[in-house]
Amino acid sequence: MPRVTQRRIARTRITQHGIAPSRTKHFRSRLLLTRGAVLGVTLATGLTLAACGSTSKSSNPLKPAGAKGSVVVGSANFPEDELLAQIYTDALQAKGVKVTTKFNIGAREAYYPQIVSGTITILPEYNGALLTTSVDKNSTAASTDQVNAELRAKLPPSLEILNSSSAQDKDSVTVTSATASKYHLTAISDLAPNAKKLVIGGPPEFRTRADGLVGLKKIYGLTFSKFQPLDEAGPITVSALKTGRVQAADLFTTDPSILINHFVVLQDPKHLFAAQNVTPLVYKKGVNSTIIGTLNAISAKLTTEGLLQLDKLIGVNKENYTTVAKNWLTQNGLS
Secondary structure (H helix, E strand, C coil): CCHHHHHHCCCCCCCCCEECCCCCCCCCCCCCHHHHHHHHHHHHHHHHHHHHHCCCCCCCCCCCCHHHHHHEEEECCCCCHHHHHHHHHHHHHCCEEEEEEEEECCHHHHHHHHHHHCCCCCEEEEHHHHHHHHHHHCCCCHHHHHHHHHHHHHHHEEEEECCCCCCCCCCCECCCCHHHHEEEECCCCHHHHCCHHHEEEEEEHHCCCCCCCCHHHHHHHHCCCCEEEEECHHHHHHHHHHCCCCCEEEEECCCHHHHHHEEEEEEEECCCCCCEEEEEEHHHCCCCHHHHHHHHHHHHHCCCCHHHHHHHHHHHCCCCCCHHHHEEEEEEECC
């Protein structure tokens, strides 16, 4: 399993949502039923579905509800993705779309087959991880445009991606503000004159990964004085960076510790780390223009800095998902 999947599963779960009822099972009519009996059963079933509403076990979440539609919004099993799914849910409901939620499903291996089949209609995804874990494991696409082009060409016919946000949750080379000031650092390439004086830290596999020390040398020409094995963008890495045990470290771009400690994430103009833009993944037959427009409007407003702030609110301040989602939508004129 690619590291991006492993570390997301490993994050602390903050789950405040139940699992929505599954879709209705459809039964074949017996061959011996007369045409009139079949019609009667069909009409009775239709009345039952209409009476139950969008969250009933007997509802079909993909059956259009007037012009607005009816959808199932799902999420993976980590806090950031659940929050994004809540934002999608609230925005769609504000537009009159009937929404059933199915949050905290599990890893991509668990939820991807469900959206392919239409059991789930909408998911907040990360384009690079989606491509390399579920669509094309041999892909070498790096930039947002390259990743999305491959996804559009290779996704199953039942699926499509909508507009990607600029928000990304991915690996980074991060330094303290003091180190950034001392060496005039804004991008990874700025490390070149002084890398041999600096210690870089990260998980043990960072030493041999193409998007680790190997890539830093091959793509940016960087050789550091030492590599210090630490944990995977966790508290040991944060502590090592704060105390100066390492001067650069592999952290994830939406880690709240970046804000708390005023760390500086160095820009990656040569795309050492593949794009991981937050991108709505949808079941084509389950969406309409209202739904697509609403989700694209969210993507247009969502930034990495904004996502980092949201993660801080739920992960550090322990604020409620629903409150954080509603406030973000209001602040961005989307509620």
